[in-house]
Amino acid sequence: MKHLIALFLKYKVWLLTVLKPMGFWGAGAISLLDSSSMPVPMDPIMAFYAWNNPHRYYLFVIMAALGSAIGGLLPFLLGRAGGELFLLKRIEREKYEKLRDRFERQEFLALLIPSMLPPPTPWKVFVFGAGVFEMRTTNFLLAVFLGRLVRFGIEGYLAIRYGPEAVGLVGRLAHEHHTLLLSLLGLVIVAIAVTAIRKGMARRQVAPPAV
Numbered sequence: 001m002k003h004l005i006a007l008f009l010k011y012k013v014w015l016l017t018v019l020k021p022m023g024f025w026g027a028g029a030i031s032l033l034d035s036s037s038m039p040v041p042m043d044p045i046m047a048f049y050a051w052n053n054p055h056r057y058y059l060f061v062i063m064a065a066l067g068s069a070i071g072g073l074l075p076f077l078l079g080r081a082g083g084e085l086f087l088l089k090r091i092e093r094e095k096y097e098k099l100r101d102r103f104e105r106q107e108f109l110a111l112l113i114p115s116m117l118p119p120p121t122p123w124k125v126f127v128f129g130a131g132v133f134e135m136r137t138t139n140f141l142l143a144v145f146l147g148r149l150v151r152f153g154i155e156g157y158l159a160i161r162y163g164p165e166a167v168g169l170v171g172r173l174a175h176e177h178h179t180l181l182l183s184l185l186g187l188v189i190v191a192i193a194v195t196a197i198r199k200g201m202a203r204r205q206v207a208p209p210a211v
Contacts, residue, residue, distance in 0.1 A: 024049075024059040031067035031148070035127070036074040043118055043155055050156035051163070057156045065148035068115075069141045072127045076140055079131025087132055091125060099126070103133040108143050111135065115147020 022029065027049055034040035042064070049060045079087065088096055102110040107130070114126040130140050 023053075024056070024063040027060040028063035028067035031064040032071035034071065035068040035124075035144075036071035042152075046152050046155050047159035050159040054160045057160065058153075061149060061152040061156055064152050065145050068148040069144040072140070072144050073137075075124055075127045076131040076135075076137075079128040080134060081131075083128055083132050087125070087128055099129045100133055103129065103135060107133070107135045108139050111140065111143040112147045115144050116150045118151065 027046070030040055030045060031042060034042050046060065046064060050057045053060060091099070099110075111126055111130050114121050114123050117123075127140075127144070
């Protein structure tokens with residue numbers, strides 16, 4: 001068993017060494033591996049890309065978000081194929097029912113918010129649950145893509161402005177104050193939604209009547 005673990009770690013290091021120099025294509029491939037099967041420390045990798053490519057970092061963000069959405073289809077489809085018992089073995093019945101209620105109320109936000117958050121958010125549990133609770137595939141891809149776009153974009157901004165170590169600091173704070181981070185993120189999303197609704201209503205009021 002130890003030999004297999006050592007072999008896996010060796011292969012993982014070699015793979016990252018090969019993919020990093022590939023630019024934004026490498027960022028997409030690494031993110032795809034991370035979301036599908038092979039856990040990868042995406043936060044320091046994205047900080048590394050941002051620090052070395054500040055003027056083209058948006059390409060790395062887009063490709064990494066796209067890779068994460070596509071790679072996430074593997075656990076998503078496994079969950080859809082009948083992963084209810086598998087999920088129940090990993091979380092308590094009470095948590096399972098709360099997760100199910102989230103997806104029944106608003107499946108898009110149920111996956112969008114975890115996709116924005118850094119570790120220790122159990123992201124693959126939500127992805128697997130999205131399959132179990134039969135989330136629409138288009139909503140799944142869009143939620144993961146947008147969530148990762150926000151996460152990687154913020155990490156890149158922090159790395160470019162304050163240095164790569166800033167991403168690690170934020171990650172540690174998120175680990176220690178996970179509930180507070182969730183609450184703040186929820187307030188931000190509510191504020192954005194309220195602002196969008198108000199702008200939409202204002203446009204309707206200003207729009208001239210149809211002739």
